[in-house]
Amino acid sequence: MAEIRLIEIKEEILADNAALAEEIRADLKRRGVFLLNLMSSPGSGKTSLIVRTLRRLRETFRIAVIEGDIDSIVDAETVSREGIPAVQLRTGGFCHLDASMIRLALNELDLASLDLIVIENVGNLVCPAEVDTGATKNAMILSVPEGDDKPLKYPLMFSVCDVVILNKTDYLEGSDFDVQAFRERVGRLNAKAPVLEVSCRTGAGLDAWIDWLRTRADATRGSASR
Numbered sequence: 413m414a415e416i417r418l419i420e421i422k423e424e425i426l427a428d429n430a431a432l433a434e435e436i437r438a439d440l441k442r443r444g445v446f447l448l449n450l451m452s453s454p455g456s457g458k459t460s461l462i463v464r465t466l467r468r469l470r471e472t473f474r475i476a477v478i479e480g481d482i483d484s485i486v487d488a489e490t491v492s493r494e495g496i497p498a499v500q501l502r503t504g505g506f507c508h509l510d511a512s513m514i515r516l517a518l519n520e521l522d523l524a525s526l527d528l529i530v531i532e533n534v535g536n537l538v539c540p541a542e543v544d545t546g547a548t549k550n551a552m553i554l555s556v557p558e559g560d561d562k563p564l565k566y567p568l569m570f571s572v573c574d575v576v577i578l579n580k581t582d583y584l585e586g587s588d589f590d591v592q593a594f595r596e597r598v599g600r601l602n603a604k605a606p607v608l609e610v611s612c613r614t615g616a617g618l619d620a621w622i623d624w625l626r627t628r629a630d631a632t633r634g635s636a637s638r
Contacts, residue, residue, distance in 0.1 A: 445632065575606055578607055
């Protein structure tokens with residue numbers, strides 16, 4: 413029998429991606445630019461949260477947004493209407509963004525004129541959790557209608573995040589979503605990640621989210637070597 417040579421494609425790809433992600437992180441840290449990777453399933457409210465965030469922080473930080481979608485520019489158009497620079501990454505079928513895609517987007521931005529960049533990753537609770545984008549911090553959103561059992565079904569997503577945002581809390585009344593059970597499930601996976609309850613529709617709880625992001629972006633900006 414002839415020798416069989418085995419090449420682990422996924423391992424090779426992830427190793428290369430991890431190296432580039434570290435390069436991106438180091439470069440942005442030197443520049444004092446905070447890069448946030450925002451992940452969630454479709455319809456959980458990523459774009460709504462981004463718009464709310466832009467309106468609250470645009471006077472304090474110079475912001476841009478990187479939008480990831482399989483085949484759409486709708487979200488980039490929404491951000492652009494806010495007067496914020498946006499780069500659309502149309503993945504053409506890929507269910508996540510990786511470091512090479514983020515590098516392409518960063519090349520389209522004037523990094524010297526920015527303090528904060530938000531990545532809206534492709535809507536998916538699986539693939540984005542596996543791939544490092546080079547972000548300074550990772551955030552994920554779960555909306556109340558999705559159910560409190562999602563940490564049990566998608567543990568990696570909740571494990572890799574620095575903060576978990578529970579959105580659409582205005583739907584809690586009349587729902588069977590158990591907030592305490594959700595918090596406990598997240599805590600068992602990731603004790604360091606705070607769970608912030610918000611409603612992008614009513615604005616409830618957004619102060620805590622804005623404070624979380626502002627504190628970290630300010631620290632990154634203050635440590636710049638530029």
